[in-house]
Amino acid sequence: GAGVSQSPRYKVAKRGQDVALRCDPISGHVSLFWYQQALGQGPEFLTYFQNEAQLDKSGLPSDRFFAERPEGSVSTLKIQRTQQEDSAVYLCASSFKNTEAFFGQGTRLTVV
Amino acid sequence: GESVGLHLPTLSVQEGDNSIINCAYSNSASDYFIWYKQESGKGPQFIIDIRSNMDKRQGQRVTVLLNKTVKHLSLQIAATQPGDSAVYFCAENRASGTYKYIFGTGTRLKVLA
Numbered sequence: 001g002a003g004v005s006q007s008p009r010y011k012v013a014k015r016g017q018d019v020a021l022r023c024d025p026i027s028g029h030v031s032l033f034w035y036q037q038a039l040g041q042g043p044e045f046l047t048y049f050q051n052e053a054q055l056d057k058s059g060l061p062s063d064r065f066f067a068e069r070p071e072g073s074v075s076t077l078k079i080q081r082t083q084q085e086d087s088a089v090y091l092c093a094s095s096f097k098n099t100e101a102f103f104g105q106g107t108r109l110t111v112v
Numbered sequence: 113g114e115s116v117g118l119h120l121p122t123l124s125v126q127e128g129d130n131s132i133i134n135c136a137y138s139n140s141a142s143d144y145f146i147w148y149k150q151e152s153g154k155g156p157q158f159i160i161d162i163r164s165n166m167d168k169r170q171g172q173r174v175t176v177l178l179n180k181t182v183k184h185l186s187l188q189i190a191a192t193q194p195g196d197s198a199v200y201f202c203a204e205n206r207a208s209g210t211y212k213y214i215f216g217t218g219t220r221l222k223v224l225a
Contacts, residue, residue: 004155031211042201042215043156056212091155100146101213103155 002026004104006092012110013082021077021107025094033101034067034077035091043091049075082111124222131189133219135202138183144205146213147176147187151198159187159200189221197223 005024013019025032031050035043036059045059051072060067064082069075079086089108093101125131137145143164148156162169162176162185169176175188185202199220203213 033212035215042217043213045212045214048212050211093155095211100158100161102158103148105153105155 004092004094004102006090006104006107008107009105010108010110012112015083015111016081017111018078018080019082019109021079021090021092021109023075023077023092023094023104025073025075025092026096026102027073029094029096029102030072031095031097031101032069032075033093033095034075035093036061037089037091037106039088046077046090079109082109084111087111121217122220122222124224125192126224127192127194129192131187131192131196131221133187133189133200133202133221135185135187135216136183137185137202137204139204139206140180140183142204142206145176145178145185146203146205147174147185148201148203148215149196149198150201150218156201192221192223194223194225197221 007022033048034046036046037043047060047067048056049069052069064080066078087110089106091103091106093103095101146161147159149159150156160171160174160176162178167178173190177186189196199218201215201218203215205213
């Protein structure tokens with residue numbers, strides 16, 4: 001596609017529910033990033049993939065967060081047993097090796 | 113700790129004036145910097161980038177200046193327009209290991225008619 005696509009755009013989850021957020025990067029982009037953005041804050045790094053390899057997951061806040069990119073293209077960020085503090089916008093970005101990263105519109109997760 | 117930060121959380125400028133948004137970084141090992149613009153409800157949009165072997169780069173109506181001596185980055189927007197109203201983030205790439213961006217809190221630019 002023309003840009004990074006994320007779905008769903010909005011997700012409301014009940015506390016304790018599992019959620020899965022999808023990212024379709026720009027075709028051919030090797031690198032894929034997930035970020036979490038709280039209201040009024042800058043994006044915070046969660047995890048990074050180079051093709052299908054997850055090279056850095058140092059930003060994942062807990063073991064309830066899990067990300068995968070099994071075929072080196074589409075990625076899924078899964079949050080298990082969601083809690084209210086997980087409410088945020090989750091941004092996905094992709095880049096071709098060491099160049100600028102392009103962001104998707106994000107998924108706004110609200111945990112109630 | 114090491115961080116990327118901005119001096120001014122909100123900047124108001126008159127339409128047609130020039131805007132300058134500043135950013136400080138603390139890691140001298142960073143070698144790539146990007147300015148992003150984020151409008152409400154949207155993801156960050158790439159504006160301009162600069163590598164550490166440069167001290168100035170110009171785009172269309174935008175200029176980024178890098179001062180490695182004092183670890184300072186600025187974004188200059190010429191003839192600011194209402195469509196420039198947004199939150200602006202500088203992001204720093206730390207070249208050791210993973211290629212990832214560290215973002216600052218952001219500066220909100222308000223363009224006054």
